[in-house]
Amino acid sequence: MDKVSVVTGVAVPLERANVDTDQIIPAVFLKRVTKTGFDDALFYAWRQDPDFVLNRAEFAGARVLIAGPDFGTGSSREHAVWALRDYGFRAVLSPRFGDIFRGNAGKQGLLAGEISEEDVERIWAAIEAQPGIEASVDLVSKTVTIGEITAPFVIDDYTRWRLLEGLDDIGLTLRDEAQITRFELARETWRPRTIPVQQAVGD
Amino acid sequence: MNHVSPAVPRTLAEKVWDDHLVVKGEAGSPDLIYIDLHLVHEVTSPQAFDGLRLAGRPVRRPDLTIATEDHNTPTLDIDKPIADLTSRTQIQTLRNNCAEFGVRLHPLGDIEQGIVHVVGPQLGLTMPGITVVCGDSHTSTHGAFGAMAFGIGTSEVEHVLATQTLPLTPFKTMAITVEGELRPGVTAKDIILAVIAQIGTGGGQGYVLEFRGSAIRSLSMEGRMTVCNMSIEAGARAGMIAPDQVTYDYLEGRAHAPKGEDWDAAVAYWKTLGTDADAVFDAEVFLDANELEPFVTWGTNPGQGASLSGNVPDPSAIADPNERSSAERALEYMDLEAGTPLKEIRVDAVFMGSCTNSRIEDLRAFASVIKGQKKADGVRVMVVPGSARVRIEAEAEGIDQIVKDFGAEWRFAGCSMCLGMNPDQLAPGERCASTSNRNFEGRQGKGGRTHLVSPLVAAATAIRGTLSSPWDLGVTANSTSEGVNA
Numbered sequence: 297m298d299k300v301s302v303v304t305g306v307a308v309p310l311e312r313a314n315v316d317t318d319q320i321i322p323a324v325f326l327k328r329v330t331k332t333g334f335d336d337a338l339f340y341a342w343r344q345d346p347d348f349v350l351n352r353a354e355f356a357g358a359r360v361l362i363a364g365p366d367f368g369t370g371s372s373r374e375h376a377v378w379a380l381r382d383y384g385f386r387a388v389l390s391p392r393f394g395d396i397f398r399g400n401a402g403k404q405g406l407l408a409g410e411i412s413e414e415d416v417e418r419i420w421a422a423i424e425a426q427p428g429i430e431a432s433v434d435l436v437s438k439t440v441t442i443g444e445i446t447a448p449f450v451i452d453d454y455t456r457w458r459l460l461e462g463l464d465d466i467g468l469t470l471r472d473e474a475q476i477t478r479f480e481l482a483r484e485t486w487r488p489r490t491i492p493v494q495q496a497v498g499d
Numbered sequence: 500m501n502h503v504s505p506a507v508p509r510t511l512a513e514k515v516w517d518d519h520l521v522v523k524g525e526a527g528s529p530d531l532i533y534i535d536l537h538l539v540h541e542v543t544s545p546q547a548f549d550g551l552r553l554a555g556r557p558v559r560r561p562d563l564t565i566a567t568e569d570h571n572t573p574t575l576d577i578d579k580p581i582a583d584l585t586s587r588t589q590i591q592t593l594r595n596n597c598a599e600f601g602v603r604l605h606p607l608g609d610i611e612q613g614i615v616h617v618v619g620p621q622l623g624l625t626m627p628g629i630t631v632v633c634g635d636s637h638t639s640t641h642g643a644f645g646a647m648a649f650g651i652g653t654s655e656v657e658h659v660l661a662t663q664t665l666p667l668t669p670f671k672t673m674a675i676t677v678e679g680e681l682r683p684g685v686t687a688k689d690i691i692l693a694v695i696a697q698i699g700t701g702g703g704q705g706y707v708l709e710f711r712g713s714a715i716r717s718l719s720m721e722g723r724m725t726v727c728n729m730s731i732e733a734g735a736r737a738g739m740i741a742p743d744q745v746t747y748d749y750l751e752g753r754a755h756a757p758k759g760e761d762w763d764a765a766v767a768y769w770k771t772l773g774t775d776a777d778a779v780f781d782a783e784v785f786l787d788a789n790e791l792e793p794f795v796t797w798g799t800n801p802g803q804g805a806s807l808s809g810n811v812p813d814p815s816a817i818a819d820p821n822e823r824s825s826a827e828r829a830l831e832y833m834d835l836e837a838g839t840p841l842k843e844i845r846v847d848a849v850f851m852g853s854c855t856n857s858r859i860e861d862l863r864a865f866a867s868v869i870k871g872q873k874k875a876d877g878v879r880v881m882v883v884p885g886s887a888r889v890r891i892e893a894e895a896e897g898i899d900q901i902v903k904d905f906g907a908e909w910r911f912a913g914c915s916m917c918l919g920m921n922p923d924q925l926a927p928g929e930r931c932a933s934t935s936n937r938n939f940e941g942r943q944g945k946g947g948r949t950h951l952v953s954p955l956v957a958a959a960t961a962i963r964g965t966l967s968s969p970w971d972l973g974v975t976a977n978s979t980s981e982g983v984n985a
Contacts, residue, residue, distance in 0.1 A: 399651075
């Protein structure tokens, strides 16, 4: 995973609450077996509307999404993160995220920071006053700066550290492999096994 | 493994967590949690297996992993090649991956094939006190057994395949206490829709919900699964119900349930799992079951619901500006006028299925209402069992014939029109009463409009053609199913 520290780029106001992952990427696009190439699928239904914010020329090449509360609720589809990333977004700020979405974002190098509703409103107003203005999202200081506004955002320390260092989760976990093995040896025999018992026991 | 003194009172969720702690996180880093059961399907796994291949890693515990095909699979002509090429490729990719990595797979046509959240419990793999994950947000379903079960993204699927663990930050706990007696015709689905309407789609974020109280205790395992299934619709990753005799009776004798001494040891352990009397939850919510009525959603998120006897709400009466604009957008998308009685809303389709309501008792409930009736003219009614085994069981009871005599379609098992990844979709503008879990814009097909309902409401609606409860049929539903009081 690439290291993330400061994301700077055009900021887009998504002035909607409860943007579920079905809106971010509809299910028909989940049939692919690749991890890239989802940029056209992002907000597919809404982008059919020429007035949708991503269709406005001022927001071409956007990298920062400023969304209403409860962004990324619903389905666990990581494709929502892949689609945002493929489109070019590197940071999403919202007052609240769906838990699974926020976890997926952290694992794919998409910065998801929680920001107050008041600050979201102020930033939306600043962007509408000057469409195409750039925002700078600083993971080191945990602040976003746009025009005259500087606002703090919240991200958990562990995700922040992994993003700053560009660390891969599986590699980190496998450093504890001895403890995993020890746990497995103490695991009770009543716990489920998917392979029939006569094969699993094998003695 | 228990890092907490037994003297400290704990909740059900905390007990399961503590007993799966591989490494306690230090200084703000997450705990490493062991995963007992990993369920896999075709949509969220291909990129995870790809990641393993790239890194040269095996599946650590194929014996704790099981796969089935459900999201993409057709519900007609299942003996023919899948017509949609991308769907066919995705299914074939799962088959190749399972063969290569040694994962047990129940493919289309197999007797154990079906919706992943129906298959796990049916096989007896889902049991109290275990951790269950799947690349699907409705994994919360399995919490009905007192398991800690939650949906994960594809990166986490790869992580579990490689390590059988997940780094997780401890959840907060929320008690949702539902006391009282459900009236006839009011079901588990109405409970959970009412809970979500009360706390909102973000109300459970960061929490594990524990459903408790006399109304929850009175539910069958099927009803409990319906409740826990939709925990994610309140923003919670997991919902749990403490195991009791209902749980043990459901499990005993199933293919993968513990046997002999293992069974005795397991039950003895399971009986210790319930939340301690003095344990403290981070949040508490109460709901009066006596007052509940059949519930229905009017909007485009599962929190936008109301009693079926009510009206489409007026957005201008909603104080919160975000909720108000959401409601305005929802009514526009749903093509509804504020103030319209919900029972006057006419539907084009009824979908009976999904991981929320496709188990045998759900089908029995639906059949008990439609038996001997004819569906309303012009309404398309589709009944999709949750698994091949449920389908066979229903057919043995004659439910398929009741469905066909009613004028409805009897299909093969899968996720079907819950999310329309296969050909089962609404046309633009079509309105559907659906026993599924999400009424998001376009969820059941681009431009489709969804009203979430219970199987009993779906059945009554299919008869009358307008959103209806069994109460409107002038009969009392007589069914033992889904927490329906006979």
